[in-house]
Amino acid sequence: MTALVLVQAAALLLLTGLAWAMPGLAQPSLPFGVRIPGDRAGEPVIAAAVRRYRARVLPGGLATAAAATAGTLLAGRSALALAVVPPCAVAAMVALCWSVYYRAHRTVAAAKAEHGWFDRVPQGIAVDTALRTDPERYPWAWALPAAVITAGTAVLGAVRYPALPATLVTHWDGNGRADGRAATTVLTAFTPVLLQAAVGALLAGSAVVALRSRQSLDAEHPRASAAQHRGFVRWTARGLLVLAAFVNLSLLGTALTMWGLLGHSAAQDAALTGLPVLLGVLVVVFIAVRTGAQGSRLTVDATDGAGRTAVANRDDDRYWKAGVLYVNRDDPSVFVPKRFGIGWTINFGSRGGRLVTVLLLVALLTAVLLLN
């Protein structure tokens, strides 16, 4: 249970930190998800909104982490409580972050409308065809660690299989006691390997999606943002493959314990399972913070010449519901860059987007059912 308390607290504190950092990671023309002409980025109302946002999200996040920790400690040994507190804590954190963000979003949007920031400002789009005809290559070398770990675990399992006892522990409760056993079959014994392959495939596939994601260049700095886009998808793909390797390492630890090759203790389990995943997540977070949204924090060689181009980015706020959900039937893209945070979100107005949503929900339900 100590492990659960620590992991939960660490995750919530990490989320708080990321939420606090978020305004500094956003693209310059999108403060709190509001599209503005570049030369308005220095407006005092925006800086004030950032200060207010941070002043609200930091104590709110810390309070949520404290409440969740207290909740878990008070839950004691109640398995139900231990299962309920973490998801509620995460949901509360997400709700807090969104509501504080949305207030800031409304403030900036109101200032933009009131002062007519887009009045008589020509709007434009920029597309770099080279991003499609000469795309970033898949970083196969970075996929090797995950593949090697999976293969190694499989080999180890094959060697160990004959010596396995008649039943295997398949589930430990929050207190480290075995509460589920299954007959030893190839399927149950190799579950960790199957999970490694599944997670590896999922993350490797996500890396493909990232590399082929649509560009959303800054029309005011098209050349520079095209180079930044390349850097962003390149590092996102690499980060996902690194995460896959760490998750596979964690599953290797689970396998070693399950196959009796390692002794078992609650602390050791937590370390073997938790630490690699934590490291993997930290790598991804580091990459996200270092690159910024769509690579906007990357320094690149490409420049757009002396001044900005004469147009501002398209004012498409109306497609963003509640500041975070993108719904645009005229846009064929399935994934578009998020406005709240780093990464991509689904275009719920497109056919492909709705299909992906359904698939994700099905996958999530399947995963939840399988774990219970």
Added chain:
Amino acid sequence: MLIPLALSSEVPIYQQIRDRVVEGIASGALPAGSSLPSTRALAADCGVNFHTVNKAYDQLRREGLLQLTRKHGAVVSRDHNTGPPPPGFTDDWRSRAHTLLAEARAQGLTTEEINALCTGLLEDFAADAAGEPGRPGTGERQGTA
């Protein structure tokens, strides 16, 4: 190659796409044999309807500048090195130039000024084609990350 599109312009988007591609071919950014994204990919990147890009590509195809194949996608089929223009092109272009030059003359530009402008533009095309083979956006990847 960078395709900037002005949303507030009176020129329709499909026309802008077509015009930028033609200019790209003239300036050497899109030599004969180079690729353009598929209709769907370009539409997704621009955030516009598939039919808008389709219209632009179709116009380029009819002009003999673009070839659309299943296997290779959209490929530039000719540039200024490929040879003389197809029959009828020069007459058609002349009649459009006639109107353009009439506009300039009606608005008071002298023959010398018009000639200087035209020569300057043609020199820019030639300079772009000759001088910057690795310019960002023409296919060479950039970025320090």
